[in-house]
Amino acid sequence: MPRCGIGSRSTGRHPDDGVRIAARGQGTDKIMSRLDAIELRPRREGILRVSYRLLSGTILDRLRRLEANSLITNFTLLLAFRFGLLDLSIRLGVTFLLNVFVYFINDFIDVQIDLASGTKDRAKALYLQEHRRTAFALIACGSAGLLLLTLFYSRSVCFGVVLALLTTFLYTDYFKNIPFLDIAGCFVWGIAMAWPAIPDFSWEGIRLVLLIGIFAACFEVVQCVKDFDSDRASGLRTTPVVLGIPKAFLIARSLYVLSAIYTVLVLGQIQGAALLLPILFSTKQKAESYWLKLRLVFGAVWLLIMARLFFGGQIG
Numbered sequence: 001m002p003r004c005g006i007g008s009r010s011t012g013r014h015p016d017d018g019v020r021i022a023a024r025g026q027g028t029d030k031i032m033s034r035l036d037a038i039e040l041r042p043r044r045e046g047i048l049r050v051s052y053r054l055l056s057g058t059i060l061d062r063l064r065r066l067e068a069n070s071l072i073t074n075f076t077l078l079l080a081f082r083f084g085l086l087d088l089s090i091r092l093g094v095t096f097l098l099n100v101f102v103y104f105i106n107d108f109i110d111v112q113i114d115l116a117s118g119t120k121d122r123a124k125a126l127y128l129q130e131h132r133r134t135a136f137a138l139i140a141c142g143s144a145g146l147l148l149l150t151l152f153y154s155r156s157v158c159f160g161v162v163l164a165l166l167t168t169f170l171y172t173d174y175f176k177n178i179p180f181l182d183i184a185g186c187f188v189w190g191i192a193m194a195w196p197a198i199p200d201f202s203w204e205g206i207r208l209v210l211l212i213g214i215f216a217a218c219f220e221v222v223q224c225v226k227d228f229d230s231d232r233a234s235g236l237r238t239t240p241v242v243l244g245i246p247k248a249f250l251i252a253r254s255l256y257v258l259s260a261i262y263t264v265l266v267l268g269q270i271q272g273a274a275l276l277l278p279i280l281f282s283t284k285q286k287a288e289s290y291w292l293k294l295r296l297v298f299g300a301v302w303l304l305i306m307a308r309l310f311f312g313g314q315i316g
Helices: 002-009 017-040 047-064 070-080 085-109 111-116 122-130 132-153 155-173 181-197 203-226 228-234 239-243 245-266 270-280 287-310
Strands: none
Touching (some): 070 085, 070 181, 070 203, 070 287, 085 122, 111 122, 155 181, 228 239, 239 245, 270 287
């Protein structure tokens, strides 16, 4: 009762107090809006997190697209040649790091093409574009570190790393825009990626990785057919874009014949005759389906060769 009586009689405030309170309210609103802006502003990421996101984004993207095939190829080579556990682990680790860096180099050089493409991961490309300096430092330091480590371990493995990195730079920035050189570049790239998994400068191993090079050239033709529309829209002059898809498939079929002849006559593997099967594949089917069937045939023949080598068979 007394409080109600006091309150009903007078507030005890100056007439200007209402204005002051309103001003305080406006000031509080401004402060809160600034705090909200700060909260919504993206936090600056540390260099380690940026590096992790850049590299992991590249390798996960390739695994989702069923690329980075040399991880499996090199593992089977290492098993077939019966490397010890330590050497197998080191060479497989080199293979993994090499895959990460060569695909990252490819993404780094092609970032503008990927941003313009409607089929590539735009978010990944934008993140790479925003952190180009960090990406460049990763490429320089990572490549130098990998070269230095492999040089102390094995000159043969180091040679494969040098060849793979060099071919990746040349292919991405130059070869893939010139008909036939794009296919030749992938032939050399396939050899280089498999090189760390063979005994040092082994003639038997070299003959096997030459087959991998032919496989890589075949896949390049089909991959370029898959990317025909986006490559043409980007102004790339790949073999299929310049010659047309029918002539590109003719080149692919010629490579299938070459791979079969090489496997049977040079490697002495009769199962290589199965490499002629893709000649019968319809070129009117979706390029993705054609590509998967080609992988199955090549993969099956390769596994048979590796199994024979593992159980004591001779190459050639």
